[in-house]
Amino acid sequence: MASLPHILVLNGPNLNLLGTREPDVYGKMTLSELESFCRTAGEKLGLEVSCNQSNHEGELVGWIQQARDSAQGLVLNPAGYSHTSVALRDAIAAVGLPLIEVHLSNIHKRESFRHHSYVSAVAEGVICGLGVEGYRLALQALAQKLKG
Template identity: 65%
Template sequence: MANRVLVLNGPNLNLLGTREPQTYGFETLKDIQTMCAATAEMLGLDLDFRQSNHEGELVTWIQEARGMADAILINPAAYSHTSVAIHDALRAADLPVAEVHLSNIHQREAFRHHSYVSSVAYGVICGFGSLGYKLALEALAQKLK
């Protein structure tokens, strides 16, 4: 049975491709989902790909992951810098977590330099655009072996 990875995307990522393309690029979230599905298939992973603009919904999905996933890949977007609730849910899930950011959060505004998610993540990838998702899936596949 394939290991299952829950891929969660936070607020405003549904606007990729049109929102600040100089920062986030021209790929859409659907493009990233397609790339992730192809990568997961190559790695023998089962993928569940979701996006929400609502913190509580993300927390609920993380809580549900305890019984249905083997790892979590999360791009918490702006919630990285504000959400203790997502931090606590990820800690409680007790699963390997890969944190991904399309942009290099350390080259941006000072408030983006801290992530509440990073301290509970197995690894953090930022600044490589959508390639970060592929790299995170590869890292999680290796971790789950």
């Protein structure tokens, strides 16, 4: 039996505080609940989904690099690193896996420094402002892309 396509969902800094950090901006779902939501959504789409979160840029870069050998696609919420991390951008470009960038809030309706993302230039697509639904849509887009 063939294994399911593997998608790695990565969440960046401060997303470990979901549910308690500015719930009016980021929602009331905890990180654990979000990860369960992603795994369930993936199952329905015929995907195996694993999730990781880190507050450390280098750890995220390492996971992206490791995904080259273990995943067929990535969903990334780079959070604050969106606006600062050339290292994340370069790691994504280097591994060559399809990646969908996700933001819970609409970064274009927020402070001007949030309007630019280094990650967007190397992403297949960007979903922002739809809350946790953005993760399901990102998984759906990757599932369709992998089916050809």
